[in-house]
Amino acid sequence: MSEKQTNTSLTDRIWDFFCSLKLTIIILLLLALTSVIGTLIQQNAPAEEYIREYGQANYELFVKLQFIDMYHSWWFIGLLGLFSINLICCSIKHFPRVWKFVADPQLVASPGTLKNSANRAEYAVKEDAAQVSRRLSELLKKEYGKVTETEKDGKSYLFAQKGIYSRFGAYVTHLSILIIMAGAIIGNLWGYKAYVNIVEGTSTDKVWSRSGQQPVELGFTVRCDDFDVSYYPNSRRPKDYTSDLVVLENGKEVLKKTIEVNDPLTYKGITFYQSSYGPAGNAFFKVKVTENATGKVLNLDARQGEHVKLPNGYAFAISNFTENDRQFGPAMQLSVNAPDGKPGRPFVVWKNYPQFDVKRAGIFSFELIDFQEPQYTGLQVAKDPGVEIVWLGCFLMMFGSMSAFFFSHKRVWVCLETEAGKTKIQLAANAHRNQAGFSLAFDEFKQKLDATIENKSPEKEG
Amino acid sequence: MDSGTLFNLVTIAYFISMVLFFAYLAARTNSVGLAGNLTALVGLILHTAALGMRWYESYQILGGDGRAPLTNLYESVVFFTWSIVLIYLLLDLKYKQRTVGAFTMPFALFGQLGAQMWLNDSIDPLVPALQSNWLTYHVITCFIGYAAFALACGVSIMYLMKIGKEESFEGDKSKMPGLLGFFPPTRVLDDINYRAIMIGFPMLTLGIVTGAAWANYAWGTYWSWDPKETWSLIVWFIYAAFIHARFTRGWVGRRAAWLSIFGFAATLFCYLGVNLVLSGLHSYGGA
Numbered sequence: 001m002s003e004k005q006t007n008t009s010l011t012d013r014i015w016d017f018f019c020s021l022k023l024t025i026i027i028l029l030l031l032a033l034t035s036v037i038g039t040l041i042q043q044n045a046p047a048e049e050y051i052r053e054y055g056q057a058n059y060e061l062f063v064k065l066q067f068i069d070m071y072h073s074w075w076f077i078g079l080l081g082l083f084s085i086n087l088i089c090c091s092i093k094h095f096p097r098v099w100k101f102v103a104d105p106q107l108v109a110s111p112g113t114l115k116n117s118a119n120r121a122e123y124a125v126k127e128d129a130a131q132v133s134r135r136l137s138e139l140l141k142k143e144y145g146k147v148t149e150t151e152k153d154g155k156s157y158l159f160a161q162k163g164i165y166s167r168f169g170a171y172v173t174h175l176s177i178l179i180i181m182a183g184a185i186i187g188n189l190w191g192y193k194a195y196v197n198i199v200e201g202t203s204t205d206k207v208w209s210r211s212g213q214q215p216v217e218l219g220f221t222v223r224c225d226d227f228d229v230s231y232y233p234n235s236r237r238p239k240d241y242t243s244d245l246v247v248l249e250n251g252k253e254v255l256k257k258t259i260e261v262n263d264p265l266t267y268k269g270i271t272f273y274q275s276s277y278g279p280a281g282n283a284f285f286k287v288k289v290t291e292n293a294t295g296k297v298l299n300l301d302a303r304q305g306e307h308v309k310l311p312n313g314y315a316f317a318i319s320n321f322t323e324n325d326r327q328f329g330p331a332m333q334l335s336v337n338a339p340d341g342k343p344g345r346p347f348v349v350w351k352n353y354p355q356f357d358v359k360r361a362g363i364f365s366f367e368l369i370d371f372q373e374p375q376y377t378g379l380q381v382a383k384d385p386g387v388e389i390v391w392l393g394c395f396l397m398m399f400g401s402m403s404a405f406f407f408s409h410k411r412v413w414v415c416l417e418t419e420a421g422k423t424k425i426q427l428a429a430n431a432h433r434n435q436a437g438f439s440l441a442f443d444e445f446k447q448k449l450d451a452t453i454e455n456k457s458p459e460k461e462g
Numbered sequence: 463m464d465s466g467t468l469f470n471l472v473t474i475a476y477f478i479s480m481v482l483f484f485a486y487l488a489a490r491t492n493s494v495g496l497a498g499n500l501t502a503l504v505g506l507i508l509h510t511a512a513l514g515m516r517w518y519e520s521y522q523i524l525g526g527d528g529r530a531p532l533t534n535l536y537e538s539v540v541f542f543t544w545s546i547v548l549i550y551l552l553l554d555l556k557y558k559q560r561t562v563g564a565f566t567m568p569f570a571l572f573g574q575l576g577a578q579m580w581l582n583d584s585i586d587p588l589v590p591a592l593q594s595n596w597l598t599y600h601v602i603t604c605f606i607g608y609a610a611f612a613l614a615c616g617v618s619i620m621y622l623m624k625i626g627k628e629e630s631f632e633g634d635k636s637k638m639p640g641l642l643g644f645f646p647p648t649r650v651l652d653d654i655n656y657r658a659i660m661i662g663f664p665m666l667t668l669g670i671v672t673g674a675a676w677a678n679y680a681w682g683t684y685w686s687w688d689p690k691e692t693w694s695l696i697v698w699f700i701y702a703a704f705i706h707a708r709f710t711r712g713w714v715g716r717r718a719a720w721l722s723i724f725g726f727a728a729t730l731f732c733y734l735g736v737n738l739v740l741s742g743l744h745s746y747g748g749a
């Protein structure tokens with residue numbers, strides 16, 4: 001062994017190192033092991049958090065080892081690079097052997113194949129070879145598709161195969177991994193992740209990048225007409241967050257969509273995802289006020305925190321508001337100021353219970369008719385030109401690994417020769433995986449074979 | 463009958479089935495093994511009915527917001543045990559190795575008991591992030607994968623128990639006496655281990671892909687290295703190593719069995735440990 005190693009050149013040894021499956025296993029296990037680090041140590045948190053939790057010295061060690069952002073560290077990326085090289089070399093080394101099955105199939109069975117295959121059969125019949133050959137061809141055609149006939153050294157050979165593509169399953173799988181990585185790299189180089197908050201009724205043509213907090217020009221304008229939260233009946237559990245978005249180019253509406261969580265809007269490769277929301281400025285109310293002494297009714301508009309005049313020098317101001325006060329629905333808190341400017345005690349009015357405030361027996365009673373609370377919708381914005389490539393890779397990976405695992409390349413050879421007035425038939429078959437399953441299938445096939453030969457053979461064997 | 467009652471019956475059936483398989487190991491009479499299998503099958507049928515019933519009930523409780531019963535920790539555990547029994551029975555069709563049942567049903571029983579004793583089984587409406595068909599595909603594929611790995615782990619334990627004795631046994635290995643002699647031949651155990659992982663690996667791959675598709679649809683990033691995602695990738699790496707280990711000498715048999723057990727330990731951590739120990743996006747609602 002050591003002698004052989006000194007004979008091989010350095011390049012050969014490097015090549016063998018990169019082709020080695022042992023290396024594959026070690027890299028896979030190393031990737032698994034190192035990935036754990038990033039799940040134990042929080043990634044990309046502010047420095048103070050690490051210092052608080054692990055101490056200054058450990059924090060500096062983490063920085064040196066790049067544990068803070070380990071999935072982008074040089075050593076993790078390096079490991080992935082080594083993995084790709086291993087994958088490429090290994091596939092280059094093994095592929096020609098597999099390609100040979102397509103380019104140069106073994107049409108003529110060797111005596112060894114015929115004698116030693118685990119699945120074989122042998123007959124001798126009186127019929128002449130040409131007739132037997134025709135009948136066997138028909139049977140094989142039914143089971144395997146195309147049959148190739150070859151004459152050699154006075155013997156005639158049949159060959160049929162099925163499922164050759166499954167030999168390529170592993171290579172398609174490997175290629176798919178490289179495709180996925182390529183897609184991820186493209187997305188990282190030419191895409192971005194950003195966010196933007198749009199107040200209802202306003203629009204934006206810029207978003208803010210997550211990495212640099214830099215504004216990114218969209219090249220078009222997005223307007224949010226409305227944002228809404230809907231709740232499940234009789235519950236405070238949110239059911240949907242929706243934003244009505246409009247895309248404008250040169251002031252013209254080109255696309256309109258109501259987005260919700262799990263249903264984004266895409267325009268020119270840029271996708272907007274519903275992500276958060278919040279209040280934007282003071283709420284706006286329509287309030288109905290009844291002067292209890294006279295029964296006079298006033299319909300007034302009010303903004304939160306703003307004093308609104310009432311008859312006889314009185315005024316009121318809405319100090320607080322909630323869309324859902326416990327189970328009672330929307331409610332506002334307000335107070336009435338006396339003519340001398342002294343504020344009264346705050347009280348609550350519920351929109352769903354308009355008659356309640358009469359019971360308070362104040363000078364005025366209030367009803368909340370309608371309200372509008374301006375909100376902003378928080379959108380994630382992503383541009384990822386690599387994502388289609390990633391999906392293509394994923395599809396190929398499923399396709400490749402399924403064909404590698406669940407199908408096999410099955411081959412059958414027949415050799416016919418005329419011996420002492422009889423036709424001697426030798427048949428052998430194999431599958432490149434799942435031999436046990438193939439043996440069962442072969443036994444079934446053999447019964448059909450026996451029937452085809454019409455039990456004319458006295459010396460059956462198998 | 464409501465799904466809760468049906469799930470109780472399922473647990474009882476799996477318990478009886480497990481006892482029968484243990485009795486089979488002791489008595490070594492084929493009829494006992496067959497009874498174990500039939501009880502497991504009855505359990506599986508009840509289990510399927512219970513899942514269907516819970517699905518139906520979700521529409522009764524939530525109206526149009528009903529959904530497939532695959533959305534919280536309780537439902538995922540119950541689906542996991544369903545997949546374990548299904549995969550055991552499928553492999554039994556092919557291999558007819560009933561002793562494996564004694565190493566599979568405990569996983570199923572433990573899952574059922576755990577779900578019923580510790581987990582919240584109420585049917586709640588879904589928060590917006592979970593309202594996606596991808597969730598259904600994601601859960602189904604992941605858990606069938608996990609179940610296949612559980613079975614592979616059980617078989618690997620049997621392999622390790624047997625292989626030492628078999629190697630030191632003089633004479634015809636197929637006539638080894640005792641309980642271990644009654645186990646399937648180590649060659650078969652090794653094969654079932656590999657076969658189960660061949661089912662589990664593409665399923666896990668699909669599970670990761672559907673999860674990525676969902677994340678991309680909901681948040682615009684198919685991969686963000688959150689702990690759950692990373693752990694599923696760790697599991698995937700381990701089983702990829704296992705598959706390639708078949709091609710190199712020295713990594714079959716014992717080492718393959720250990721790798722399979724190690725892989726399942728990582729699977730369990732990915733499934734439960736991440737939620738209990740680490741934090742991330744994937745917290746199950748209300749559990």
Ligand code: HEM
Nearest residue numbers: 019020021024083086087090094170173177401404702705
């Ligand atoms: C995580 C990454 C990988 C995955 C998912 C993967 C997947 C697969 C699959 C599904 C098979 C077919 C298995 C079978 O036939 O039973 C296979 C075979 C194989 N893989 Fe990989 N593989 C990966 C990485 C690698 C790497 C890095 C190498 C490089 C050295 C490699 C070398 C091989 C070889 C030589 C085969 C056998 C091919 C044949 O049957 O002709 N694999 N792989």
